[in-house]
Amino acid sequence: MSTERSHEEYYVPAQSWLPIFMATALFLTVFGAGSWINDMTAQVGTGTSRAIFIAGALLLAGTMYAWFSKVIRENHAGMYSPQLNRSFVWGMGWFIFSEVMFFAAFFGALYYVRNLAVPWLGGEGEKGISNLLWPNFEATWPLMNTPDSEQFPGPKEIIDPMHLPLLNTILLLSSSVTVHFAHTALKKENRQKLKMWLGLTILLGIAFLFFQVEEYIEAYQQLGLTLEAGIYGSTFFMLTGFHGMHVTLGAIILTVIWLRVMKGHFTPEKHFAFEAAAWYWHFVDVVWVGLYVFVYWM
């Protein structure tokens, strides 16, 4: 197909109800969530705000289902030219870049507190004068004793990187390999292997999430490592928590792809939805490697 013809057939969809539903759903979700959180902090009844949030979240899920279904139907009807597929490729690539930058903000914050803010508070370095605030404070990392231990009681212990986190590293790294095998199988039109490797990837992802939950329970119940445990707990839970949410989303995406494989979707030549899901999974994996090295291990 020449470039010119693919240009001619660029599919510009007619009017659509999907975006306005999505915008409304987003609004209800964040308005509900904001009211809910405010009500909780103010310790008043949360019934209405929670209902708004749940309505918004359900509408959001429903709209996304309808939107992706429509895109799949249009794709199967042959409305999408190779050029339009390239728009999807660019879109997914830049979306993942935006996610990288989101994590960069939290990694940057971790770097800043570990190497600058906490040592300064402890009296080290060029801005060590900050030590005047809490003269007895000593800088350590992991930060077990916070400057104001009454307001922010530090953790008793931290997670041992050589147990659950190591296991989780192995699980997630293997899942990146299995999703690659699934891709190879798809390109070789070996559907049986495709189903198996993709299914295994999802199971590995779920196992990862299971152990992550175990680790959080241990942190809260035995180690005193909580969100309130000073800056170590803050960075630990925000980084691993957002990563865990991305693994959850990735596992949902892969499950949808697996269900589509079961329905016979995708050909060895045309399967960008699969590739996009795999990219996302690899991205989540790379973030984990950063987490394992900088949050758990070093």
Place this chain on the structure above:
Amino acid sequence: MSAVIDVHDHGHHGPARGLMRWVLTTNHKDIGTMYLWFSFIMFLTGGAMAMIIRAELFEPGMQLIEPEFFNQMTTMHGLIMVFGAVMPAFVGLANWQVPLMIGAPDMALPRLNNLSFWILPFAFALLLSTLFMEAGAPNFGWTFYAPLSTTYAPSTVTFFIFGVHIMGASSIMGAINIIATILNMRAPGMTLMKMPLFVWTWLITAYLLIAVMPVLAGVVTMMLMDIHFGTSFFSAAGGGDPVLFQHVFWFFGHPEVYIMILPAFGIVSQIIPTFSRKKLFGYTSMVYATSSIAFLSFLVWAHHMFTVGMPLAGELFFMYSTMLIAVPTGVKVFNWVTTMFKGSLSFETPMLFSCAFVVLFTLGGFSGLMLAIAPVDFQYHDTYFVVAHFHYVLVPGAIFGIFAAVYYWLPKWCGHMYDETLAKLHFWLSFVGMNLAFFPMHFVGLAGMPRRIPDYALQFADFNQISSVGAFMFGATQWLFLYIVIKTIRGGKEATQEVWENPEGLEWTVPSPAPYHTFSTPPEVK
């Protein structure tokens, strides 16, 4: 393949009728129009807040409003102008013009495009609704420094945070769409180095948006966690640091100010060659200069924080890297001036705004250079000198750029010429008003008047009254702009296809007004 052809034919009908046309549309021209109107409504809203601020500052002492409300006004004015007026206006211009300028049938992802727009009215309804809540609107300044925005914030900060989240999502989706359109939808033969500069500057702006809007989402999320869930990112008592907030915020914030000026650079680079009747001087260097500015924007953020207590090495690094930005910016100003040199100039309204842009933006750049010098910034920091500086780059920079673009392309959009006399009046009143409003701020700032304070010492009274008169003049003049635009939409001299004298670009090869669907078959670019 018959499905393809059916849909294709369907696409050639005109717009649907009634209100739902606007709600459901996937057409880049409709969505561009909505972005531009939304931005104008926000411009008037944020402008009304500026009028309240200037009325209070007309005399020393407290006259009209409470200090608490004054803080809400300065905060909301900044947030609305940045996120509600300037950014959506540029996205609206991109929606209208990028497909027309690269010969594409529409934006790459039309439904996503509609979603990007319709999130905005919701996000700003959420933000503005805080004005009517018991706790009052956010009052911590548009830069929302912790702990003002965490420990000491009104409860409505939660809605501010979620509002920022969804408008950030809107910006990221919009930027992804623009990048995909530019990289994937150019007409055959239009190589990257043949793209019009407005398209180039938007490509780079979109990259900046995708790089920094997630960082903004990250920093407001940290605030949310600190306020409601007991974390201590910005509390030294738990080992965090309020200065951390400023680092993360300005890592977003500095590229953000280039997001608000790069598209204006592109607009001026389109307009000056047309009215100089010459080709743009130094096209290639313009592209490289814009890329350099974008690259450097990631390395200068802490020049907003010289007085916060950074190590000396930090002060020096950020001082020199900031001054380095003057080099590519100087290249651009040189190229605009050289384009005009020995041209057959004429001064229609878009050209008037562009000339004012070149001169006054440069002036704002010079005060920026002064602020970049760390040791003297200790004197200027948080004074009206800073307010003068960034209003000089945003009003005659970003906003004059938008006015120039609207006058330049309005005949293409609606098929009528605007009223040149009234438009020139709009230019001159805006020009005089804005200089009266912002120039005296340099003097009161250097003399030590702090920003964001509703009262001031007696000796600043004269300059503040001049500022207020200028601000009212600038504000009132924008109703004239509204009148001119509505008048042009409803009638006026028919515009020709080219509108101007031999302008360059694909947008001038389609009829005026541009049909609902253009370039369904891509043009060949030689």
